[in-house]
Amino acid sequence: MSYILNIETATKNCSVALAKEGKTVFCKEIAEEGYSHAERLHVFIEEIIKLAGITLNDLSAIAVSQGPGSYTGLRIGVSAAKGLCFALDIPLIAVDTLQVLASKVIISDGLIIPMIDAKRMEVYSAIHTSDFQRKREVLAEIITENSFEDLQETLYFVGDCAEKCKSVLTAKNHIFLENIKYPSAHEMSLLSYEKYKRNETVDVAYFEPFYLKDFLITAPKK
Template sequence: MNYILNIETATKNCSVSIAKEGKTLICKEIAEEGYSHAERLHVFIEESIKEVGITYKDLVAIAVSQGPGSYTGLRIGVSAAKGLCFALGIPLIAVDTLQALAAQAKIESGFVVPMLDARRMEVYSAVFSAKLESERAILAEVITEDSFQEFEETLYFVGDCTEKCQTVLNKANFVFLENIKYPSANEMSALSYEKYLKNDFVDVAYFEPYYLKDFMITTSKK
């Protein structure tokens, strides 16, 4: 059986899931202001393995959220994933954090815009189709009233910065799904299994999380 352990620690949400052939069997997560990843992550992993009724040797791969996101959170998740891969001799899969966040929005048309808060009006963002295909690359950008003006289709915004972004993003085709706030290991299950089937692995020794530090400042057209 193809069991994959998924680890998501890019935001305040410390999340772990175990999936069998792309289907989540169990997901444990908690989002706290104090970033309790260091204390919670390994406990969640141990509990999930036990409750599913398997052992570490049943895992065929470890998947980790690759970013962008919290520097400390990403380091904790990647370190744990690498350690398990080395110990078990199994491959490491890197999953796009924003794609996993976008996967929570179940839409039939239009585009999903996952955004993660950086500071002030700065966000990490991307644009995905209803089928989770990339429509615009990941950017570190400053949100202004001119952001996403090129899209005429309905845009569904998800992430932990929708409240502040609604103050400037107010076109009629902009929809904010405020209940979708953080990426989760639950949505990583299908994404990591797809990569597993394609042997889309990263080098355990040299893989580093995806950090975005430079912000693109958009000049108002007014």
């Protein structure tokens, strides 16, 4: 019996899910403007383990959302996941954040374009088919009125970029599913279990989040 703890902190949503054989047993999450991940994450983990009536020693693996996304959020999630893996001597599984976000969409045809805010008019995005196959790699791109103009299929946009992008992406085949805003650990459950069965794990010591862009520290303005 495989219990996997899934951790998703790449966006404003601090999300934790416990999965059994790929199915979510319990999920706790909260999306707040102030990024409360550091305060909430370990509390959520403890609460979920207690609710399930198991201990951390019953876990078979830890899965973490690998990015792209918030630098701080990713560091918090990955640090927690690594610490648990080291302490419990269990494998670490990395799951693509945009794939997690795309997995929240249920459509019969067309393309899914998950997007995560990267400030100003830039987003982290990918393109997936309706059965969640990757059609285009993850990019950091600036959205303009010409973005995605080569795609004739119906495009379903999800993520936390709707407010700033829907005034630019106005073609008839552009549909914004504004109720799907953040990735969740709930959708990680099946993705991480499939990787677990294929033994697709990462090196706990050397794994780093997929930031996509360098994190720049700038001096405060005088």
